[in-house]
Amino acid sequence: MQIRRCAVLFIEPREDLGIDWSALFSGASALGATMRWIALAPHLDGEREIDATELALLGSVGQTQWMAHEALAERAGAAPLARLLDLGLLISDAPEHAGPRERDETLRGQHWRPLSALTHGFSRWEGMKVDSGMQFPTFEQLVENYGTPPLPAVERGDMAAAIALPAPRAGALDQFMLHRYTGRNFDKRAVLPLADAARLLQRAFGAQAEREMAPDAFVLKKVSPSAGGLHPIEAYVLAQRVEGVPVGLYHYHPVRHTLAPIQALSAQGAADLALAAVADQDWFADAPIMVILAARVERNFWKYRNHAKAYRALLLDAGHLSQTWYLLATEAGMPAFITAAINEIDLEKAFGLDPLRDAVIAVCGCGPASGAQDTVELRYGEAQPPVA
């Protein structure tokens, strides 16, 4: 059997604080701290606790060259070696360890920057729920708990010499930009007209042109910018009430302009998934359409392999797509939303996505407003005109 270490591994010395009750009653310091070694490896589905012997063994095995099992067992002992293989932190070529080996190979094949793979892997939620009873902490509650927030705008540079700029002239984009807002009161009966869905999907996520930059190396031109022109973010659709589209999960093809079914759902199944997707934020769950933004990382990492900025670029790409989505929704007379408070793991399972390959980043949606104000929205009221 041949052995090597998994490709990406970070070790956290974790301190757990606890009350030592016997010390408390004898009058001594009652706060006790225990230290544990926590192994964080993105090819696994969670963290693993190891001991100091196993830590030392991991530090002596490289991630590139294969080593003979016998030699390693002789040097480090059979028990820690067997445990690290079981945990999936050491990789072997034996059939019984195929599971972690395949995940490790998938990770190696994507060219993630190790810290980025860790950040993404360990910031995903499953089954998380925001406190829907309270909806949001109000600003009053936040101020009570944390004091007043840092000022919304700061003065930097020589303010005495600051150049006063003319008021912005009116422009064609104003009618959309100045009415864009995050909707939190969707009409739970409204059906999104197919024409609106088609325009929103095509203009926000579709290709407006295609160009061959080198032989067999194509890029899509979209309305939003994208790092390296690679547009790695795919749009997965959860359709609850879209005219002519059966309730279910779809992938939007940016060139063919099609919705390919992934899974049909009942109305209740779709509603349940919508609520779970946004971590129980019920103010978003009634949107007739949701779009899950998931980065096909190998498309970006093909160019930016093992790159310090690549993951940041994926997040920025998602932000641009979202703003385009918001503006298109505004043009169609609807509010939109984006949220990063999402249950990525539930969405990966529903859409059949591998988090090492397809990084779920955010969920957008839109739909007609109900007219109620059950949950706060930040709109330009007549009493509060835009600043400029």
Ligand SMILES: Cc1cc2nc3c(=O)[nH]c(=O)nc-3n(C[C@H](O)[C@H](O)[C@H](O)COP(=O)(O)O)c2cc1C
């Ligand atoms: C990255 C990002 C994440 C957000 N996440 C949430 C969220 O989890 N829940 C929510 O209600 N709004 C969320 N929002 C919407 C913001 O709360 C909203 O943009 C902000 O309150 C300003 O309101 P406006 O969009 O109407 O101007 C998010 C916005 C962004 C850009």
